[in-house]
Amino acid sequence: MSTKTSQDLATAVMRRLGMLDMNKEPTAAELAHIQDLYTDKLEELTGDDKVYWAAEEIPRAAFGAITRILAEEFCVSMGKDIPTEQDENGTPVSIGNRGLRMLRRHMATVGSGLPTKAVYF
Secondary structure (H helix, E strand, O other): OOEEOHHHHHHHHHHHOOOOOOOOOOOHHHHHHHHHHHHHHHHHHHHOOOOOOOOOOEEHHHHHHHHHHHHHHHHHHHOOOOOEEEOOOOOEEEHHHHHHHHHHHHHHHOOOOOOOOOOOO
């Protein structure tokens, strides 16, 4: 499985938001800010059992979802309006909510490879 890095993520976030031309890269400040948001979000999602990867090994299958989630976080931190996208039913939802739905769907179909704790009743 091929992966992407947090630098790839920062670039993808800014391009998804239309803030970065295809031939450019984020500034050092933008990169650091998005990477910091990603670190916080990664810890949050890890606690909710929604991620299974190391910070610098984002699987391509989850990359679009994480990009959308971070795009919303970045907009909020910059005081910008949160973009919306259509969900599978054509209903407008925030870009981050669509990303969370995509991530939940991905996690429902992909095994993490981590041991599972047995619960006996």
